[in-house]
Amino acid sequence: MTPLRVLIGCETSGIARRAFAARGHDVWSCDIEAAEDGSNRHIRCDIRDGILTEGWDLLAVMHPPCTRLCRSGRRWMSGPGKWTPPKQLPQGRTWASLRAEFEMGIEVFTACWAAPIPRIAIENPAMNDLARDRMPADLPSPQIVQPHWFGEPAYKATGWYLRGLPELSETQRLPEPERGSDAWKRWNRIHRMPPGPERARLRSRSFPGMMNAAADQWSIHA
Numbered sequence: 001m002t003p004l005r006v007l008i009g010c011e012t013s014g015i016a017r018r019a020f021a022a023r024g025h026d027v028w029s030c031d032i033e034a035a036e037d038g039s040n041r042h043i044r045c046d047i048r049d050g051i052l053t054e055g056w057d058l059l060a061v062m063h064p065p066c067t068r069l070c071r072s073g074r075r076w077m078s079g080p081g082k083w084t085p086p087k088q089l090p091q092g093r094t095w096a097s098l099r100a101e102f103e104m105g106i107e108v109f110t111a112c113w114a115a116p117i118p119r120i121a122i123e124n125p126a127m128n129d130l131a132r133d134r135m136p137a138d139l140p141s142p143q144i145v146q147p148h149w150f151g152e153p154a155y156k157a158t159g160w161y162l163r164g165l166p167e168l169s170e171t172q173r174l175p176e177p178e179r180g181s182d183a184w185k186r187w188n189r190i191h192r193m194p195p196g197p198e199r200a201r202l203r204s205r206s207f208p209g210m211m212n213a214a215a216d217q218w219s220i221h222a
Contacts, residue, residue: 001219004057009047009112011062011206012036019211020060023219048108052115058165058218061112061122062206068102069109074128077102082130106134113139119164119218123206126159143167148174148187150209155187158210171213 001024008016008029014037017029021041028041030051035042045051052059067073076098079087089095112122113136126142127135142159151172160168177183 004219005055006058006060007051007054007056007117009059009061010064010108012042013205014039014042015206015208016060016062016211016214017041019208019215020219023215025215025219048111052111052117056115056117058119059112059115059117059121060214060218061120064108064112064122064124065101065105066109066124067105068098069105069127069131070125071128072125074130077128077130082133102130106131110134110136113161113163120162121165121214121218122161124159124161125157145170145210147207147210148176150207150213152207152209153183153187154190154207156190156207165218168210168213168217171216172209 004020004025006020006025006027008020008027010031011017011029012031012033012035014029014035017027017039018037020027028043029035029039030043030045030047032044032046034044043051047061047064068077075088076086076090076093078084086095089098109122109124113120124142126144139161140163142161145158145160145168147154147156147158149168149170149172151174153174177187
């Protein structure tokens with residue numbers, strides 16, 4: 001296996017960075033926030049500010065701003081049709097501020113997809129129609145996977161937009177618990193998290209099992 005120069009974008013947990021590093025790659029993560037593990041292989045920057053052109057072999061963007069791009073956030077962006085005033089807004093928010101977040105999400109996603117890097121994987125939920133209208137013409141449909149395909153007892157539909165890389169193959173699919181059971185409720189813990197200052201960060205964390213599968217499979221492909 002040839003070592004790759006890998007950039008893990010929009011990650012502070014270090015989960016994906018460590019998975020690729022364990023396979024012998026030259027891996028760096030970047031985010032506007034500091035790394036949780038204090039790694040010296042983490043760069044604090046906006047991913048749009050030049051780092052994408054520094055000669056990477058593989059770019060994996062873990063958690064770009066997606067709240068306003070995903071289907072679940074569509075109701076806050078527009079009423080019936082496209083770009084009509086929403087019927088309701090989140091408490092304390094304005095439509096202008098939500099649209100600014102939408103534009104930032106579009107900019108980050110399209111900058112990463114257009115990067116001069118041969119292998120790209122961007123983690124993002126299935127998009128709403130407003131976001132899809134702004135996406136590059138060559139963007140494929142995402143591969144949707146679940147953590148329990150990779151040995152993680154959890155539900156979280158995870159979309160991967162891929163270029164130059166194969167779709168992920170499951171490695172350790174767990175049998176799903178009975179709907180409504182205590183185990184099923186635990187598997188849904190991400191969706192059941194109460195509101196709080198840490199909710200967004202905790203909900204966006206990568207699953208080690210999925211990242212180990214990505215590091216294994218995408219390293220071999222390269």
